[in-house]
Amino acid sequence: MTSFENSIAAYKEAVKLMPGGVNSPVRAYKNVDMDPIFIERGKNQNLYDIDGNSYIDYVLSWGPLILGHADDTVIAALKDTIDKGTSFGAPTLLETKIAKLVQKFVPSMEMMRMVSSGTEATMSAVRLARGYTKRDKIVKFIGCYHGHSDSLLVDAGSGMATFDINTSPGVPKNVALETYTVPYNDEAAITDLFKRHGDEIAGVIVEPVAGNMGFVPGHESFLKTLRKLTEDYGSVLIFDEVMSGFRCDMKGAQHLYGITPDLTTLGKVIGGGLPVGTFGGKREIMKNITPDGKVYHAGTLSGNPLAMMAGIKTLEQLNEEKYADMSAKLDRLCTALKAAADKNGVPFTIRHRGTMWGYFFNNGPVENFDDVQKSDKEYFTRFFQYVIKRGIYLAPSPYETSFISTKHTDADIDKTIEVFSDAFANVQK
The missing domain is CATH 3.40.640.10 (Type I PLP-dependent aspartate aminotransferase-like (Major domain))
Known part of the structure; x- marks a missing residue:
């Protein structure tokens, strides 16, 4: 079972010194009814927290790390x-x-x-x-x-x-x-x-x-x-x-x-x-x-x-070949996740462009902020708690975008599909 014991202790100390215990508000995990996870290091497509848990990272420092962590x-x-x-x-x-x-x-x-x-x-x-x-x-x-x-x-x-x-x-x-x-x-x-x-x-x-x-x-x-x-x-x-x-x-x-x-x-x-x-x-x-x-x-x-x-x-390292590879991986990921959601009757809209991707727990279309707000925020919270414990690191808010890096592998995509599919099947609708 995934433990966040050290992160919980670290957060109790941080809230004494910083508003919400963080230096940027969404990091506080308030929207997903959790204490924030404290990160120790990152390498390539993976993050490692202070409890020794590892994650496939799709936040990538909110976008900058197109080459992954510590290239x-x-x-x-x-x-x-x-x-x-x-x-x-x-x-x-x-x-x-x-x-x-x-x-x-x-x-x-x-x-x-x-x-x-x-x-x-x-x-x-x-x-x-x-x-x-x-x-x-x-x-x-x-x-x-x-x-x-x-x-x-x-x-x-x-x-x-x-x-x-x-x-x-x-x-x-x-x-x-x-x-x-x-x-x-x-x-x-x-x-x-x-x-x-x-x-x-x-x-x-x-x-x-x-x-x-x-x-x-x-x-x-x-x-x-x-x-x-x-x-x-x-x-x-x-x-x-x-x-x-x-x-x-x-x-x-x-x-x-x-x-x-x-x-x-x-x-x-x-x-x-x-x-x-x-x-x-x-x-x-x-x-x-x-x-x-x-x-x-x-x-x-x-x-x-x-x-x-x-x-x-x-x-200097960016080129069309790397972009095509990342986009192809995202296309496979998004297609599979939509199929898994549909199979389990979960309202789900997902899209990608290039190396960006995002999803909403509603049937769409999602074209503006009013459409975004029709998403099921309570389901998102339960879903997030499930996948983070299975080693998939996503933004702790339904109002953020996900990313991919040059370091993500086909095996990472396979695991992500597996974890999302299990979540769709097991998280209470």
Whole structure:
């Protein structure tokens, strides 16, 4: 029988020092009626906790670890880099090298600025859109999470949805009023909003493949409508690809859909497991960033050499063959899981794009946050408790996306199918 004795003791100590005992809320496992599992180490596709339990990991640090945990090439490069220093607060060649690599994958990023997190990237992109257009209003979509900056914490997904928070205390009402929210994948609603307020809108920020209300791909027609409306009204279109970048497609959602945004935000994969983010896009817009322009951005650890090196060594290993292999494994996994759910009469919707996948305990279709909320959250809790004890590590929330790495094997897929199938058969509906 799986024991979490050491994790339970560790959590009792942690709650004395940190709110909820954690440094990011969904890690607290409140949504699945468990104490959090404390991790000791990870290697390749596996995690190991402080009780000695091992897991096939489909969270992968919430997306960054496309090469799995502690990739040998990345770790070797980090060890060499750390001997030279951990931070300089000055330019290095590594920053230019990774910028060229990113641009190779995402050509729309003609210029970019490195930051230390996805939240910083989206916050800075929104500020830039406002500064460039000299307008104040921003549009986001209900259920999309773009980090925890004030302007974007309205009707957000991910952890906000997990804890049933609509607008966060601490965000001034006048700031929230500068953000319009519209249902995801709703072309009529966004068209109507632009007809009424288009001349006020500085920018539209969207996850083209949403990963923060669970996995919900954008409709191609919806995203093309966003592109046309923003062009017609002189607004900035921001694709938040912090999660979908290098994940739903090797070159991101903008390549998958054939749509070029004005600005793009990236994170996760480009740091190879270290804290990083970037925002960038059209040269004429990016030239408004200080010191070239007057839209202020700065960061002591932006372009940190360790994060840059980890990102470089991650991006250098990505190729079409690896993507095809990961996608094929996910196709087999998702097909088998849907068949097993149907066999046992469990309402279940599952999809994947590239190296991202996600599931909901409802019959679908799932196209927006209202659809997501029709899922059976109580069943999810029981299901999660069952599979984690069988060694499958999933996000402890029904509002998150799962991932795969280059290290996952066919045997891992087989075991995952077996455990999910047993759960569908044995977890009370």
